[in-house]
Amino acid sequence: MSAPVNWPKVIQPLLKKYKSSKHPLEYKNTYQLLVMVVLSAQDSDRHINQIAPAFFKMFPNMTALSKATEVAISEQISDVRNFGNKARWLSEIAQSVKKDAAIPMDLEALTALKGIGRKSANVILRESGKPAEGIIVDLHVVRVAPRLGIAAGTDPKKIEKQIMDVLPQKDWDAGMAISFLGREICRPTNPKCEICLMNAVCAFYNNKL
Template sequence: MPTAVNWPKAIEPLIKKYKDFKHPLDYKNTYQLLVMVVLSAQDSDKHINKVAPEIFEKYPNMTALSKATPDDLLEALRGIRNFANKSKWLLEIAHLVKKDSAIPMNLEALTEMPGIGRKSANVILRESGKPAEGVIVDLHVVRVAPRLGIATGTDPKKIEKQIMETLPEKQWDAGMCMSFHGREICRPTPKCEECFMTKVCAYYQRLKAE
């Protein structure tokens, strides 16, 4: 990790650009957000956005979901990657939570629920307007953070820890901002010519030196 970079200052343009961007999942309330976050693991946001309206027509809230039979929910989720496990997890969550207003709004309680890891919990908190308790590290951040040089390796938990240690808490939305940057500019084949982070980017500096 380059020690010369003052990351709290260097990351500001990225946060400024993306801080008000809404997550690509097209949810309408916290219940829908939670369900869609669980469904989108190992699947695409685009696919979940497409199939979600039909699911929410059948199960409009947590109470309705808690009354679903395992067979009915399994059928409703068919076609979604890993739908058998996700069906089981959502039923367990619904039986635990029972109603929309009881959805927990802290990292510890969210990650205690089946099918919700740190990344999913961090997304739910961010999109609900709650203070960050961690850093969102999805597959885009796993690519972007080491390229920039703010973190190293490919383990999401280790990358999250490094970013949390490098940036003050008020800048922890940098994770989701890096995710948006990874979707738009720092793609698998990066558009370096369009990037506004090249001055501090380790990957770009290496390219220039070659």
């Protein structure tokens, strides 16, 4: 039986590689990031980046968004997946927060807002330079973490807890690092295992050998 993996040690090269990498959403401030995170759920970052400029021209800040009707918001995001619910959530968030400066910066307050779950809140905190209160688990992490062997299953909340249990809080940016690895190397099909800097400890790769 092989020895257990020392994840706090072996995750360091991955953290180092991606520590200064900005999230793929092309936002210019926290307001834009929050809106784009809500919109990107079950849609692609690339698509949200495409529709964002027109949206923010119409609604440049939280105050403008708080005065918009749900119908007006819907019209700007009509080709976004689940746009009806997202228009309602954004309207409720804006009417609750009212101005950019009042956007909360802790996990509990962020997840209390409509349409913002733990993943979205963790992304907002990371990109705002705040200490991690959890681990980002997006669809890439759901795929890659079990491949690596750092977590098991397909439930994002359970995967997050498993990673939090094996890594110290200072290394909780591992979620975003694993996500980048999934986007660039550990693709759903034909992962580039041979050039992956985690292949020495990866359960998926070593089981293939």
